[in-house]
Amino acid sequence: MSIIDGTGAGPETLAGSGAPHGLGTSVPSTEALAKTQGTYPYAADLWAEGLLWAAVLRSPHPHARITRIDTTEAAAMPGVRAVVTHEDVPGDAMHGRRVADRPVFAGDLVRHHGEPIAAVAADHPDTARLAAAAILVEYEVLEPVTDPEKAFAAEPLHPDGNLIRHIPLRFGDPDAVGEVVVEGLYRVGRQDPAPIGAEAGLAVPRPDGGVELYVASTDPHADRDLAAACFGLESDRVKVVVTGVPGAMGDREDSGIQLPLGLLALRTGCPVKFVATREESFLGHAHRHPTLLRYRHHADAEGRLVKVEAQILLDAGAYADSSSDALAAAVAFAAGPYVVPHVFVEGWAVRTNNPPSGHVRGEGALQVCTAYEGQMDKLAAKLGLEPAEVRMRNVLATGDMLPTGQTVTCPAPVGELLKAVRDADLPPLPDGEDESQWLLPGGLSGAGEPGAVRRGVGYALGMVHVLGAEGTDEVSTATVRVHDGRATVICAAVETGQGFTTLARQIVQDVLGVDEVRVLPSDTDQPPAGPAARGRHTWVSGGAVERAAKMVRTQLLQPLAAKFGMSVELLTIADGKITSYDGVLSTTVAETLDGKELWATAQCRPHPTDRLDENGQGDAFVGLTFCAVRAVVDVDIELGSVRVVELAVAQDVGRILNPRQLAARIEAGVTQGVGMALMEDLRAPRGVVKRPSLTGYPMPTALDAPDVRIVKLVEERDVVAPFGAKAVSAVPVVTSPAAVAAAVRAATGRPVTRLPIRPQAAVVKPRT
Amino acid sequence: MLPSSLDEAVAALAAMPSAVPVAGGTDLMAAVNSGLLRPAALVGLGRISEIRGWQYADGAALLGAGLTHARMGRPDFAALIPALAAAARSAGPPQIRNAGTLGGNIASAAPTGDALPVLAALEAGVILAGPDGDRELPISHLLTGMDPMRPGELLAFVRIPLLHAPQTFLKSTGRTGPGRAVASVALVVDPARRQVRCSVGAVAPVPLRPLEAEQWVAGLIDWDGERTLADEACTAFGEYVAAACIPDQPGVELPPAAVQLRRTVAALSRRALGRALA
Numbered sequence A: 001m002s003i004i005d006g007t008g009a010g011p012e013t014l015a016g017s018g019a020p021h022g023l024g025t026s027v028p029s030t031e032a033l034a035k036t037q038g039t040y041p042y043a044a045d046l047w048a049e050g051l052l053w054a055a056v057l058r059s060p061h062p063h064a065r066i067t068r069i070d071t072t073e074a075a076a077m078p079g080v081r082a083v084v085t086h087e088d089v090p091g092d093a094m095h096g097r098r099v100a101d102r103p104v105f106a107g108d109l110v111r112h113h114g115e116p117i118a119a120v121a122a123d124h125p126d127t128a129r130l131a132a133a134a135i136l137v138e139y140e141v142l143e144p145v146t147d148p149e150k151a152f153a154a155e156p157l158h159p160d161g162n163l164i165r166h167i168p169l170r171f172g173d174p175d176a177v178g179e180v181v182v183e184g185l186y187r188v189g190r191q192d193p194a195p196i197g198a199e200a201g202l203a204v205p206r207p208d209g210g211v212e213l214y215v216a217s218t219d220p221h222a223d224r225d226l227a228a229a230c231f232g233l234e235s236d237r238v239k240v241v242v243t244g245v246p247g248a249m250g251d252r253e254d255s256g257i258q259l260p261l262g263l264l265a266l267r268t269g270c271p272v273k274f275v276a277t278r279e280e281s282f283l284g285h286a287h288r289h290p291t292l293l294r295y296r297h298h299a300d301a302e303g304r305l306v307k308v309e310a311q312i313l314l315d316a317g318a319y320a321d322s323s324s325d326a327l328a329a330a331v332a333f334a335a336g337p338y339v340v341p342h343v344f345v346e347g348w349a350v351r352t353n354n355p356p357s358g359h360v361r362g363e364g365a366l367q368v369c370t371a372y373e374g375q376m377d378k379l380a381a382k383l384g385l386e387p388a389e390v391r392m393r394n395v396l397a398t399g400d401m402l403p404t405g406q407t408v409t410c411p412a413p414v415g416e417l418l419k420a421v422r423d424a425d426l427p428p429l430p431d432g433e434d435e436s437q438w439l440l441p442g443g444l445s446g447a448g449e450p451g452a453v454r455r456g457v458g459y460a461l462g463m464v465h466v467l468g469a470e471g472t473d474e475v476s477t478a479t480v481r482v483h484d485g486r487a488t489v490i491c492a493a494v495e496t497g498q499g500f501t502t503l504a505r506q507i508v509q510d511v512l513g514v515d516e517v518r519v520l521p522s523d524t525d526q527p528p529a530g531p532a533a534r535g536r537h538t539w540v541s542g543g544a545v546e547r548a549a550k551m552v553r554t555q556l557l558q559p560l561a562a563k564f565g566m567s568v569e570l571l572t573i574a575d576g577k578i579t580s581y582d583g584v585l586s587t588t589v590a591e592t593l594d595g596k597e598l599w600a601t602a603q604c605r606p607h608p609t610d611r612l613d614e615n616g617q618g619d620a621f622v623g624l625t626f627c628a629v630r631a632v633v634d635v636d637i638e639l640g641s642v643r644v645v646e647l648a649v650a651q652d653v654g655r656i657l658n659p660r661q662l663a664a665r666i667e668a669g670v671t672q673g674v675g676m677a678l679m680e681d682l683r684a685p686r687g688v689v690k691r692p693s694l695t696g697y698p699m700p701t702a703l704d705a706p707d708v709r710i711v712k713l714v715e716e717r718d719v720v721a722p723f724g725a726k727a728v729s730a731v732p733v734v735t736s737p738a739a740v741a742a743a744v745r746a747a748t749g750r751p752v753t754r755l756p757i758r759p760q761a762a763v764v765k766p767r768t
Numbered sequence B: 001m002l003p004s005s006l007d008e009a010v011a012a013l014a015a016m017p018s019a020v021p022v023a024g025g026t027d028l029m030a031a032v033n034s035g036l037l038r039p040a041a042l043v044g045l046g047r048i049s050e051i052r053g054w055q056y057a058d059g060a061a062l063l064g065a066g067l068t069h070a071r072m073g074r075p076d077f078a079a080l081i082p083a084l085a086a087a088a089r090s091a092g093p094p095q096i097r098n099a100g101t102l103g104g105n106i107a108s109a110a111p112t113g114d115a116l117p118v119l120a121a122l123e124a125g126v127i128l129a130g131p132d133g134d135r136e137l138p139i140s141h142l143l144t145g146m147d148p149m150r151p152g153e154l155l156a157f158v159r160i161p162l163l164h165a166p167q168t169f170l171k172s173t174g175r176t177g178p179g180r181a182v183a184s185v186a187l188v189v190d191p192a193r194r195q196v197r198c199s200v201g202a203v204a205p206v207p208l209r210p211l212e213a214e215q216w217v218a219g220l221i222d223w224d225g226e227r228t229l230a231d232e233a234c235t236a237f238g239e240y241v242a243a244a245c246i247p248d249q250p251g252v253e254l255p256p257a258a259v260q261l262r263r264t265v266a267a268l269s270r271r272a273l274g275r276a277l278a
């Protein structure tokens, strides 16, 4: 059997001196060319001889008892090779990222709209879909629990109960009061990660009774273990091969796809392929937690924060997934990057029959940022202070304590970031001469009228943690091999578009002085590297690559150094040449290798962290990163349409490893944040997802995306991080929506307490 | 099937009644791809050059059903029928405007079809080609289903009276990038007939004509004089139109979304009238 897959096509290296190489330069992204030319292979492009096509039957109801499943008619259809339901799961019936609470297929109870019930393999995709539709399922429709506030008292939706996690945080004196008190209620909607390429995969049975899954996984080893448990196989009999990842804002490839695929391949003995429709993609994968936040801020007369009280309620949807992590971030960062002596938070993640929530960049942190920054604006208004000034009086710095009792030991240049965006030039007002040239809210051909447009400026400060929190074992392993003056990196860290392969090349170029570096595609035969999330791979996988490369370097130079009686440190490698500090010794890498191959494997494991205790206290985070955003918006105050004119960003990055990639990550993050601020909300009234399509779910286009101006990148190295670099992608996503909301507040004088901001919240009613 | 004339296309449809015509395919192919529609055959209209342009007849323009939004958005067309050009420029992103056609917009008859309120305000006529010859009917009869398209018929032309009169089209989407209308207003000030004609799109299944508001405001205009109105009159007109399109329900308070929609229609109508009279 031959598999023409996308994974073998290794990245071409852009060699040749003159081209940028090494850390700190804008080495072009490894796959940029192939992606631009449309030749980069994704999972949907996979093919294997004799493959079958899968289709998944999903529940049309958010909550229902299944009284009967009859697959006879579907199984008898010509071309159908297998039909599987919950009865055909040989291994563990339940799975999950943190808690095994989710069935592969719903058996007796459906808990969300779109939950998989059965899967079919057939010789044609249409046959598979028709057969799936021909499966008879009898439901007893139940009342869905869709209001998270009602989940506490509702009948349990699951044997585990409806409360997934509760974190109370108690820090300081509960009786402390401030001279000024402001209160607010905030709501954040359901953002979909909406990856540009929908989920797809290929499962290929192995002669040894195992199976290979070709999927765009972002955490191949975790996905392998989960799949093996459900298939009832040892994990070494399941191999996950990572294909081109078409966009990942969180976990990719929801298990509702890879598990049925594997089961069908094992059942039929044939390769089975699946390509999700966009509708299935919207129904199946995890979304950002819709959140309800109640806040009370106390401050003294000078605007210094005295106490923050908050209640945070995350709607987890039907299954636990990573809601526990999202809640920890929400509770820990509930007061934001500000110094607050007394903080009291109650956080809950509850189960409902709404679409599943899970890991989407900046989860938990984004929602609280919206709320605490809304509160800072309220405080400023009440005290008659400038919004930037009130923030400046409270900023956190290195050495201060988080409300979790953890002391901030990493760089925390929050004040410097705020100052940078505050002092940056404002974008000019449109030139009054020619009104037709203005890009007004409402767009080029819209109804905008200059006389009704108000400009507003708003600020937000955001923070996220880097790496998994609360005791997650954040380890990664990498291997570096040098041969013929070239280097190869083997690491299971997935290139999701975040630039890991480019970074790995840069690291090896720096350490070993070779230009040509190849990064092999990831699979689970390699040692685990963990999920591509929370900026992990720059830190742990980048760190592992660096260590392995340094070990190879020592192996390479040791004999030379010994021969010439000098220490390895006195030798340098650059452009394939080895020279000593005094210039006496000069040879080439190739000559020194003399046909030998050098290999080294290393691990990077940051210091351990604690789980938050029953008072929400503990050193839960390895690292933190901060961002300040200033938003400038134009609002048509009669129509409530908003145009984001510019977002100025200042970010704490530790160290710039690749300027171009860094800027691209910030721009992408800001744009995703603008989507959250203005338009993205997957609606599911009564638990049923409405308009799950890219027409029904609007996202920012080039015209909606603002000018993104990076006004400052603070390079204060984080000494515990490899290279001193911090994760950069999530914090602009977290901070931008709050900044846009603040700017709309400034333009309209309206409270703006809900994301996305609906037009009616940005309308200024005429005084009557 | 790719006929090169209207007659051939009509014959092809007559020969295979289950076939479906396709112009730009921007609506149809989306329905096919998502499995909503499985046409037995397609009759492509893209090669019929006679419906890709326009001609003049008796003080009217005869627009081919195959005119694309992109073509209608160009300056020469905009000089002819400014409101329709404005609607065409706002109908989706450039890729869609390059392919999507006037005929497809009418035949799809989506509530958010941007050409529709303009055609209603201009009191356009549609010319249908069928096995029994051509027939012409007012656009409103087609859209409201009073006189629907019959099997085997094709939309061939749209007749638009050429008015030397101001006309505007305003669309609110709530965003800056391309999007479907939340509400749209087309407005024509017609001095020859001393009429103001206004049509509101996207708030109902078909474009709405607030006739009373039209007559009321036409009565305020000094047709022989300056043809201007005080701001208060424009504002009152906007509110009149909005209340007509989103009426109060006796005994119940309007839900917030309806209040916002009404506010939007009022602002658009006021702006449209103001711009038409400016």
Ligand SMILES: Cc1cc2nc3c(=O)[nH]c(=O)nc-3n(C[C@H](O)[C@H](O)[C@H](O)COP(=O)(O)OP(=O)(O)OC[C@H]3O[C@@H](n4cnc5c(N)ncnc54)[C@H](O)[C@@H]3O)c2cc1C
Residues within 6 Å of the ligand: A695, B020, B021, B022, B023, B024, B025, B026, B027, B028, B029, B030, B045, B065, B066, B090, B091, B092, B093, B096, B099, B100, B101, B102, B103, B104, B105, B106, B107, B108, B112, B113, B114, B115, B153, B154, B155, B156, B179, B180, B181
């Ligand atoms: C991303 C996107 C954005 C869009 N945005 C907008 C928007 O902002 N505003 C808007 O108004 N529309 C929008 N549309 C809808 C669409 O582009 C327009 O309605 C367009 O005018 C349809 O024309 P078409 O030629 O592509 O029609 P087709 O898809 O070819 O046909 C549509 C229907 O009309 C029938 N038909 C076509 N021509 C004829 C004819 N001559 N005689 C009889 N029947 C015919 C077809 O059989 C079919 O039923 C959008 C579509 C997409 C995909």
